[in-house]
Amino acid sequence: MTQTQKLEEIEVIARSVGWGAANILSSYYQGEGDLKVNEDKKDGPVTAADLAANRYILEKLKAVFQEDTFGYLSEETHKGTEPIAKDWVWIIDPLDGTRDFIDKTGEYALHIALAYQGRPMVAVVAIPEAQKIYYASKGHGTFVETKDGKITPIKVSERNKxxxxxxxxxxxxxxxxxxxxxxxxxxxxxxxxxxxxxxxxxxxxxxxxxxxxxxxxxxxxxxxxxxxxxxxxxxxxxxxxxxxxxxxxxxxxxxxxxxxxxxxxxxxxxxxxxxxxxxxxxxxx
Known part of the structure; x- marks a missing residue:
């Protein structure tokens, strides 16, 4: 199996985890759980939704990607100032845009990336309220998937001035x-x-x-x-x-x-x- 094929297999798992975590965030956003906002955190507020999505993502990834090979760098669990001593590291933001989440703008996201020696190789960005996931693996292009399972390749604009x-x-x-x-x-x-x-x-x-x-x-x-x-x-x-x-x-x-x-x-x-x-x-x- 080539590295591209391996990355595509990892991408499928990351997408599935992304949808699951997006559903958790969305359920809190729609008022189905107690948000319990902690405004005292140095880098900005944290909610029960951040923590629930983070638990879910780590649990699902660690069940497949063992910690003897893969490192985990997550906003909610990060401590210390040393690099994680692994070539492959998952880099996770379970709720990007917490203030937007609290203020109900709908403009929040979640990020899951797998980096190899400091550079991203697989990525998922979910926009729960748009019911979309953008995903990519190195050398394979970027796609957008909607809630109904439709997948479309996507490219940036051609504007060039x-x-x-x-x-x-x-x-x-x-x-x-x-x-x-x-x-x-x-x-x-x-x-x-x-x-x-x-x-x-x-x-x-x-x-x-x-x-x-x-x-x-x-x-x-x-x-x-x-x-x-x-x-x-x-x-x-x-x-x-x-x-x-x-x-x-x-x-x-x-x-x-x-x-x-x-x-x-x-x-x-x-x-x-x-x-x-x-x-x-x-x-x-």
């Missing part, structure tokens, strides 16, 4: 530096979406073309990006640091500092150069 591109951003969470950057970029317009998974899904659905993460006092974490990165790149997009370097996961520090840019790929290098130039100007003001 900076002035024609749409940027997807959060409605909130923007510090002055990030606001200055996005206002200075010569883009067509902005659209708004909550979770990172939801934002990258808008690139796949061709309603946006660019997503930017810029760290400030804090930074996005490995589990925010690992699954969204692969579903984007396998659909023809690019996702890198602004200097073009690839994103490496499971380095010990789970925070992804700096400026990271996801795009439909057609103007990626130009966009990265422009962001670097603008940030230098902003930082020198």
């Amino acid at each position: 900076l002035e024609d591109l749409y940027l997807v951003v959060s409605r909130t969470h923007r510090d002055d530096r990030f606001q200055a950057l996005i206002e200075a970029l010569p883009l067509k317009d902005k659209i708004y979406m909550g979770s990172v998974g939801g934002k990258i899904a808008t690139l796949l659905e061709k309603t946006s073309d660019i997503y930017i993460s810029l760290s400030g006092k804090s930074a996005a974490k490995d589990w925010d990006f690992a699954a969204p990165e692969l579903i984007l790149t396998e659909a023809g997009g690019k996702f890198t640091h602004e200097n073009g370097d690839p994103i490496i996961y499971n380095r010990g520090d789970v925070r992804q500092w700096g400026c990271l840019i996801a795009s439909n790929g057609h103007c990626h290098e130009e966009l990265c150069e422009k962001a670097t130039e603008l940030l230098a100007k902003i930082d020198n003001q």
